[in-house]
Amino acid sequence: xxxNALEQMTRKKLILIVAILSVCYLLLFWRGxxxxxxxxxxxxxxxxxxxxxxxxAALSIAGSMLSVMVWGLTIVLGASILPDExxxxxxxxxxxxxxxxxxxYTSMTLAPLLVSVVFGYLLFGLTALIxxxxxxxxxxxxxxxxxxxxxWLSATWAFVILFxxxxxKIPAMLITFVLEGFAVGMGNMVELxxxxxxxxxxxxxxxxxxxxxxxxxxxxxxxxxxxxxxEASMLEEALAFMGFGGALPLWEIIYPGVWAALLFFxxxxxxxxxxx
Amino acid sequence: MTNIAISVEGISKRFGRTRALTDNFSIAISKxxxxxxxxxxxxxxxxxxxxxxxxxxxxxxxxxxxxxSPTDPCSRTGVRFLPERISFPKWATPLxxxxxxxxxxxxxxxxxxxxxxxxxxxxxxxxxxxxxxxKGQRQRIAVALMTCGNPHTVFLDEPSSxxxxxxxxxxxxxxxxxxxxxxxVVMNSHLLGEVEKVCDWAAFVHKGxxxxxDRLDDLSQFKGSAVVETQKPAAMKAAMNNLGxxxxxxxxxxxxxxxxxxxxxERIAKSGVEFTGIQLHKESLEDIFMRIMEGETDVS
Numbered sequence: 001x002x003x004n005a006l007e008q009m010t011r012k013k014l015i016l017i018v019a020i021l022s023v024c025y026l027l028l029f030w031r032g033x034x035x036x037x038x039x040x041x042x043x044x045x046x047x048x049x050x051x052x053x054x055x056x057a058a059l060s061i062a063g064s065m066l067s068v069m070v071w072g073l074t075i076v077l078g079a080s081i082l083p084d085e086x087x088x089x090x091x092x093x094x095x096x097x098x099x100x101x102x103x104x105y106t107s108m109t110l111a112p113l114l115v116s117v118v119f120g121y122l123l124f125g126l127t128a129l130i131x132x133x134x135x136x137x138x139x140x141x142x143x144x145x146x147x148x149x150x151x152w153l154s155a156t157w158a159f160v161i162l163f164x165x166x167x168x169k170i171p172a173m174l175i176t177f178v179l180e181g182f183a184v185g186m187g188n189m190v191e192l193x194x195x196x197x198x199x200x201x202x203x204x205x206x207x208x209x210x211x212x213x214x215x216x217x218x219x220x221x222x223x224x225x226x227x228x229x230x231e232a233s234m235l236e237e238a239l240a241f242m243g244f245g246g247a248l249p250l251w252e253i254i255y256p257g258v259w260a261a262l263l264f265f266x267x268x269x270x271x272x273x274x275x276x
Numbered sequence: 277m278t279n280i281a282i283s284v285e286g287i288s289k290r291f292g293r294t295r296a297l298t299d300n301f302s303i304a305i306s307k308x309x310x311x312x313x314x315x316x317x318x319x320x321x322x323x324x325x326x327x328x329x330x331x332x333x334x335x336x337x338x339x340x341x342x343x344x345s346p347t348d349p350c351s352r353t354g355v356r357f358l359p360e361r362i363s364f365p366k367w368a369t370p371l372x373x374x375x376x377x378x379x380x381x382x383x384x385x386x387x388x389x390x391x392x393x394x395x396x397x398x399x400x401x402x403x404x405x406x407x408x409x410x411k412g413q414r415q416r417i418a419v420a421l422m423t424c425g426n427p428h429t430v431f432l433d434e435p436s437s438x439x440x441x442x443x444x445x446x447x448x449x450x451x452x453x454x455x456x457x458x459x460x461v462v463m464n465s466h467l468l469g470e471v472e473k474v475c476d477w478a479a480f481v482h483k484g485x486x487x488x489x490d491r492l493d494d495l496s497q498f499k500g501s502a503v504v505e506t507q508k509p510a511a512m513k514a515a516m517n518n519l520g521x522x523x524x525x526x527x528x529x530x531x532x533x534x535x536x537x538x539x540x541x542e543r544i545a546k547s548g549v550e551f552t553g554i555q556l557h558k559e560s561l562e563d564i565f566m567r568i569m570e571g572e573t574d575v576s
Contacts, residue, residue, distance in 0.1 A: 011367045093357065094380070095329075095330070097377065098380070276331045
């Protein structure tokens with residue numbers, strides 16, 4: 001059943017469009033990074049920028065764009081899978097086969113997560129690879145970046161799957177996009193406030209922390225970025241102050257995965273009681 | 277060992293304020309039975325079928341499919357379901373769809389499907405994308421997908437929907453073949469002529485309640501006459517003391533009750549006039565449907 005869902009997913013025109021856009025992006029990025037020679041940067045600006053600094057800047061800027069692409073794909077695929085099958089009348093065929101509802105639910109919903117995670121690995125991985133060709137650097141923690149990718153995307157995926165069953169495909173997409181944007185904004189504020197201890201007692205900081213706890217969409221992305229960004233960059237400290245990079249406690253890295261598992265279970269309970 | 281394939285006991289189902297099945301809907305379907313679920317639009321036929329397959333969760337009551345709850349996946353082993361409305365993925369060919377289904381059910385061989393598709397006169401479409409087929413072609417493929425191999429139970433919701441007369445005939449012969457092989461066939465259809473040729477049992481559903489469930493022969497009431505098929509109706513009438521009325525190549529005799537049929541048969545045999553058949557004039561399925569439904573409408 002998982003293979004069926006995966007086959008169905010990969011045949012979507014959206015995947016082809018995203019693949020073409022990704023190739024275009026990677027070519028543009030390649031061209032951009034190739035023209036940004038650290039030697040000339042040093043000579044032109046007088047700043048003693050290292051390869052790691054150039055890589056840090058490139059990956060930080062690219063990361064925001066990549067995150068939106070991967071998030072977008074996760075939301076669109078996640079919001080479509082169950083409503084599309086139900087609307088087409090195929091869900092009743094799958095559920096009438098000798099398989100449990102748990103199997104139908106998990107197989108169908110894990111397919112978009114897998115596609116998004118693979119897409120995320122490819123985009124972030126190739127971006128880091130291209131960067132390292134022109135500005136060799138040592139990532140802070142490759143295992144952290146690799147492990148955080150599914151955790152990051154699972155939060156968005158579980159949320160959009162749940163809402164697609166409650167509200168339908170388009171409302172689920174819109175709700176998730178809006179809440180994602182809000183959560184990312186609040187997450188950035190939390191990171192910013194971390195550098196200003198006076199803000200820790202403020203209501204604003206409490207609200208921002210609460211939002212990132214209730215909607216932990218961007219915590220995972222931050223840990224992907226943390227793992228990927230180069231060590232020993234002088235930009236690291238400056239950018240961390242602006243909400244890029246910085247350290248996250250372990251529980252904040254794991255939490256989105258636990259949150260996603262809870263939402264996934266709630267989604268399953270709804271699916272279990274649904275007339276298909 | 278029980279002969280019951282499907283047992284529904286006291287189920288009810290509501291969709292919001294709409295009552296789809298009443299509080300005490302019960303029916304038992306034996307193995308090998310060919311049953312038509314009949315009723316007006318919105319009577320609850322599809323809801324009943326879906327509840328049996330575990331697709332719709334009843335509010336109360338219990339259902340068993342071969343002794344197992346519909347929530348148990350094993351209950352649906354060897355069971356096939358063709359919903360009324362299905363939209364196949366446009367990119368898929370019938371063979372790809374078959375392989376997708378077989379990945380889960382693991383019950384058949386590809387040759388069985390190809391053979392069934394040939395029987396449904398759509399064997400040449402197996403490598404064409406479903407998105408490029410007409411509605412009727414897709415329906416033929418759907419019937420072939422759900423009836424290939426040796427399913428022991430088949431549920432079909434309006435299987436002839438969108439089919440031309442030739443396609444309907446092929447569906448009928450496919451279902452009759454399954455019934456002959458001993459499969460349990462449960463179908464919803466508004467095409468009573470089709471039902472009459474395929475099913476030997478009928479269940480009438482009205483406003484979510486089961487109003488009649490019996491063999492078609494037993495449901496059909498005696499209409500007060502017998503029909504003799506003969507090439508010489510006038511001669512037959514003369515030989516029978518001018519009793520009966522001539523209707524094309526038959527003679528219709530009034531009968532007070534079914535008991536007089538044997539005596540009439542004997543008299544006709546002794547008349548010396550050639551005849552090809554004698555039958556009691558009983559209600560057609562359409563007549564039964566109208567009688568039962570009108571009766572229910574009057575009551576309600």
